[in-house]
Amino acid sequence: MNWKCLCCGFPRETQPLMISASNDRDYPWKRYTLKELLHATNTFHNDKKIGEGAFGSVYWGRTSKGVGIAVKRLKAMSAKAEMEFAVEVEILGRVRHKNLLGLRGFYAGGDERLIVYDYMPNHSLITHLHGQLASDCLLDWTRRMNTAIGSAEGLANYLHHKANLHIIHRDINVEAVDIE
Numbered sequence: 699m700n701w702k703c704l705c706c707g708f709p710r711e712t713q714p715l716m717i718s719a720s721n722d723r724d725y726p727w728k729r730y731t732l733k734e735l736l737h738a739t740n741t742f743h744n745d746k747k748i749g750e751g752a753f754g755s756v757y758w759g760r761t762s763k764g765v766g767i768a769v770k771r772l773k774a775m776s777a778k779a780e781m782e783f784a785v786e787v788e789i790l791g792r793v794r795h796k797n798l799l800g801l802r803g804f805y806a807g808g809d810e811r812l813i814v815y816d817y818m819p820n821h822s823l824i825t826h827l828h829g830q831l832a833s834d835c836l837l838d839w840t841r842r843m844n845t846a847i848g849s850a851e852g853l854a855n856y857l858h859h860k861a862n863l864h865i866i867h868r869d870i871n872v873e874a875v876d877i878e
């Protein structure tokens with residue numbers, strides 16, 4: 699058996715999850731090829747860049763089947779970036795909830811680490827509260843309440859209590875909440 703084991707930073711007793719280099723049958727995510735993701739993002743063209751996080755840049759793309767995706771391209775590999783990649787793919791790839799961003803798959807090869815998510819076209823909560831869409835007042839009080847309730851359902855109800863691994867996010871903020 700050829701396992702490529704990436705430590706996810708969780709305590710040992712919650713650590714049986716590994717990214718398998720040889721057998722993807724039991725995994726809910728897809729292993730993309732580099733060619734597919736280069737094609738989807740026009741070789742990570744700057745025009746396709748939709749955001750920047752602590753660990754890398756996020757690009758909009760379209761698969762050959764016409765589905766919109768967001769591709770996070772991790773910065774130069776470091777132990778911290780490798781752990782971020784492993785946590786996202788191993789842990790988030792296994793949680794499925796209507797209020798949590800869907801992780802579609804990944805690519806890992808050489809120094810390149812790419813994570814593929816469902817594309818969320820309506821921007822993050824911070825953009826609506828304080829950013830470029832704040833003055834448009836798109837987020838009325840009903841939508842604000844629904845956003846708060848949806849976030850709580852995804853985090854507290856599902857991740858804390860119902861997911862197989864009980865997960866605490868520890869860094870929830872207005873940039874991490876996307877509007878449906």
Ligand SMILES: Nc1ncnc2c1ncn2[C@@H]1O[C@H](COP(=O)(O)OP(=O)(O)OP(=O)(O)O)[C@@H](O)[C@H]1O
Nearest residue numbers: 748749750751752753756768815816817818873874
């Ligand atoms: N699936 C997505 N669909 C649309 N936009 C996205 C998506 N994922 C990320 N983005 C955009 O890219 C930005 C950066 O995302 P990223 O996850 O790298 O950083 P973050 O949310 O600040 O978290 P981190 O703590 O990892 O830096 C987000 O603020 C958002 O604007």
